[in-house]
Amino acid sequence: MRVYVLAQTTCLRHLSVANPREHEHSTKKMASVKCNTVVSLREVPFSRRTNAEKEAIKQLGPPRPDLNIKQVSTKGEKAYTRSFKNNWYDRKTWLAGCDVANALFCYPCLLFHPENNTADGTAWTIKGVTDMQHLSDKVKKHEKAKKHMDSCLKFSALGRVNIATQLDEGYRLAVLRHNDEVSKNRHILNRLIQCVKFCGIFELALRGRDETEGSANPGIFRGLVDFVAQLDEVFDEHLKTASVFKGTSKTIQNELxxxxxxxxxxxxxxxxxxxxxxxxxxxxxxxxxxxxxxxxxxxxxxxxxxxxxxxxxxxxxxxxxxxxxxxxxxxxxxxxxxxxxxxxxxxxxxxxxxxxxxxxxxxxxxxxxxxxxxxxxxxYAHQLNLIMQQATSNISKVKVFFSELSGISSFFSRSPKRTSILDQVVARRLPRASATRWNFNSRIVNTVSENRADLIECFETIKTSFDQPTVREASGFIRMLQDEDFVFFLSVFHNIMPHVDILYQQLQQKDIDAVLIQRALQRFTSSVQAIRGSPSLQQVQGEPAAKRSRTALGEEEKQRMAKEICDTILAHCKERFSFTDHLVSATLLQGDLFGRYCHSFPTEALHATVKAYPMLDQAKLHTELSRGGAKRLLALLMSYNLQDTFSETVALLNIIITTPMTTSEAERCFSTLKRIKTFLRNSMGxxxxxxxxxxxxERKLVLSMPDFNERVIDCFAALKERRSKFQYK
CATH class of the missing domain: 3.30.420 (Nucleotidyltransferase; domain 5)
Structure with a gap:
């Protein structure tokens, strides 16, 4: 019976309890299933199967489905079509076929040397052979290979009773005892792997301050091991009686x-x-x-x-x-x-x-x-930050505005008493400003703009119950929040920043590509242009003052300043986000322009694309894109399986999608680094x-690999000679 422990949503469901003797029963049951296909042998390699399964696979023989391999070649002016004939199976007993990959494989090499890294071995065991024009030469060359001959000898000897078994019945019993011990050891090691994997996935420190027996702080890994031992009798017995391999030391953790x-x-x-x-x-x-x-x-x-x-x-x-x-x-x-x-x-x-x-x-x-x-x-995310820096640092009044704005959050962050009043009156904290992360500035602009009246009330409250330096600062912030110029700039950036936020979020996505960025930039520039021409920005007024400041901006000056801010952003967007050199290829795949390609094709962009990526066929790419219509092209490629017909367009799509436009993933890795390598774990190798x-x-990748633990066990067993046994005979 198998018991599952559900202690976190994702983690401890893998820590299942199983009787190691069930392994033998399950493998006998699997032996009766047809598992000699190329796909099955890739999922569960031949070396990890039991003797009963291996003999069953040999009895089934190589899979020989009807393959539809066709190859068109030309000789002179004539075209020839070569296709695979099933009589090849009769001519070569070692030949196997895969209907999924639609390719030929060497059956003995697939069983005994599945990861042959030679050029010939890769073709016959990993990629498969589809070249019908040179099939005879490839077959002759492969039959001469040493690894092929070795694989054929092992395949022929598989299942035959050897001399040791004939002469000594004790040898067979020793093999059974060895395999029973291996099943138990692999079961124990599987539990240890699950505990280590749990700590790694959830970024937890494995080791504790004191890992000796009876310690009050042995660490999360030892705590998990003890928890699993309470649910698994075999594992519990191993921890209590093991003298050769216990598996809880730092060395074993590092090796795993x-x-x-x-x-x-x-x-x-x-x-x-x-x-x-x-x-x-x-x-x-x-x-x-x-x-x-x-x-x-x-x-x-x-x-x-x-x-x-x-x-x-x-x-x-x-x-x-x-x-x-x-x-x-x-x-x-x-x-x-x-x-x-x-x-x-x-x-x-x-x-x-x-x-x-x-x-x-x-x-x-x-x-x-x-x-x-x-x-x-x-x-491109860094370039957006540079654009906003230029828009705010080149205009002196805007630079002063953001300096004053950041002072509000600094004022409250220096005192818990001030923060308490902020929570009572405004009921919202003020985010800090940042010189590089402009989405942080967007948050403080929006917060101050939406809660300006409450902030004034908050500063009025502070004036009545604090010391004189604090009262002076609070009075200054009240005058600032009531100032016409400050309110004007606050309104301008309150309108601009949401569009910056949207673009910034799009630039952080993993699946963003040059075509999507170009569309997002078009929407962003259109929004900024609309703000530039909006008359409502110049009509914003601050609180009525007893006397107007001499340095206050007039209506014409406000209008000029708003246009200057927007023009600076638009000019830097055009300069920094220009699609030149290799990125000009994105303009070839804009769906709204496909209809024009039949009459006016962007030949300069095509030349630049082929120059940047010489593996593309310029003439064929021109023909494919000239057909026009984004929906029609998408339907042809996806619904009608025309990847071969539109091969150059598919290649260009692959290039554009593969090209990263931001380094957001690299920065996310740094966040993980800071959580893993902390002050208390700074000596980590x-x-x-x-x-x-x-x-x-890569937790999703780890959890999606069904044979992850088995592959780790095989790797662990192959590291060095161990007194404990982990490989079946």
């Missing part, structure tokens, strides 16, 4: 975390290898131990057309120079991409610092020397940090 990191990174690398195009995001920060950390994030589209931004690694830096950063990035990229795959890297996104964006000696230029298609993208960060940030 290292194996988890390796398994998840292996899965990410598989997805990157399968993706058509890949982009990177990188940014640097300093952690609590003053170590400079560079985060590397990979962006790509999977086979289901879902956009992923995967955390890959925190990389320690000895110095923050362009050469040092570029060398660290290139080292990782060279391990990810072979020489034939370098064109897949199509973009690199950074925050715009001079050391990163330098055109001659910056990081982006050093990376492009090795990856020519890796075009640089300046984070780099590999342990990366493992805990991976479990936290």
């Amino acid at each position: 975390l290292g194996c988890m990191l390796g398994v998840v990174k292996e899965r990410i690398v598989e997805e990157v290898k399968a993706a058509k195009f890949v982009a990177i995001q990188a940014d640097e920060t300093t952690d609590v131990s003053t170590q400079t950390q560079l985060v590397l994030v990979l962006r790509y589209i999977d086979g289901k057309y879902a956009v992923h931004e995967r955390f890959f690694e925190f990389l320690p830096l000895t110095e923050s120079t362009a050469t040092s950063i570029a060398n660290v990035i290139l080292e990782r990229l060279n391990s990810l991409f072979s020489d034939d795959e370098r064109e897949k890297l199509i973009a690199q996104a950074y925050d715009g610092a001079s050391v990163m964006r330098g055109e001659k000696a910056g990081v982006q230029q050093k990376v492009r020397e090795h990856f020519k298609n890796a075009h640089y993208v300046h984070c 780099q590999e342990r940090l990366n493992a805990l960060a991976m479990l936290s940030m």
Whole structure:
């Protein structure tokens, strides 16, 4: 019987209690199921199956479905169509087919060498062979390979009674005892993995101050282990009687975390290898131990057309120079991409610092020397901050306005007594202003604008019950809130900031691309232009004053100032958000312009796109886009499965969607870093940090892998020779 513990919504549901002897019964039941397909062997590798399952798979033989592999080739002026014939199955007994991948595989190699990293092995075990023109040559070459011959020998010997079994019945009993012990050990290790995974996913510290027996503060990991032991008799007995492998030490924790990191990174690398195009995001920060950390994030589209931004690694830096950063990035990229795959890297996104964006000696230029298609993208969220900084710092009166505005929140933050009165009168806290995060400034503008009368009342209350310096400050804020110029600027930015907020939120989304950003920018600029021409801004009046200030703005000056603010924002938007160089490709996929392409095609944008991405066929792309109609094109591509017909358009779509427009995911990684590596956990090793960060940030990927624990156990068993047994015979 299997008991499930539901102690958090997501976490402890994995900590199930099972009798290890059920493993033998379940494997015998699975042996009767047809599990010799390529898909089944990829989900559960042959090496992780029991002897009964292996013999059943051998009896079933290689799967041989009817495949629809066709290949068109030309010789001279004649076209030939080559297709796969089923008589190939009779000619080669080791040949297997997969109707899902519509490709041919080597059955013995798929069983015994599924991760053959040679070029020939990859074709016959991972990707599958679909080249009918050179099939005979590929078959002959593969049959000569050493690993193929070794796989065929192992496949032939599988299930036959060896001499040791014939001569000694005790050998068979020893194998049974060994497998029983392995089942128990894997069950114990599975429980420990679940406890470590729980702590990693929820960013909890594994170790406590004192992990000795009977300690009052053994740590969360030991607490989870003791909790699971109360529900699992086998696990409880192991903790009480184990003398060889108990599994609760710091060393075992680090080894398990290292194996988890390796398994998840292996899965990410598989997805990157399968993706058509890949982009990177990188940014640097300093952690609590003053170590400079560079985060590397990979962006790509999977086979289901879902956009992923995967955390890959925190990389320690000895110095923050362009050469040092570029060398660290290139080292990782060279391990990810072979020489034939370098064109897949199509973009690199950074925050715009001079050391990163330098055109001659910056990081982006050093990376492009090795990856020519890796075009640089300046984070658009940072550019929006720069636009708002320019709009507020170049105009002196606006600069004074935001300085005075930030003083209100600082006034209340310095005293709990003042904050108490603020809570009583206004019933709302004032957010702090920020020089870089303009969505923070938006919050304080909106708060002050919506609660200006209550704030005046609050300052009047403070004047009656505080000391003289505080009374002077409160009186100054009252005059400021009643000032016509202050109220005017407050009204102007109260109208502008909501549109900045909307654009900023859109720039933070993972699935944002150049086309969507272009549409969002058009809406933003249209909104600012509408505000610029609005007559209501100049009619805003402050509280009536006994005497008008000589420096107060007149109506014409207010009108000029409002237009200057809007013009500054619009001018910088046009300059910083211009789609030039490789980003001009986004203009080719604007749905509202498709109807014009039949009569007036943007040839300059097409030339720039093909120059930036030479893997595209210019003539074919021109023909596909000239058909016109966004709905019609979308219907052709998605509903009628015309990806091959419109291959260049699909490739361009993949490039545009893969290109990251912001580095928001990299900054989210820094937030996780600060939660994991805290003041009390500042001596954490780099590999342990990366493992805990991976479990936290890629928790969905970890929980979606059905064989995650089994793969971690296999990796753990292969690390070194262990006295405990974890592999079946």
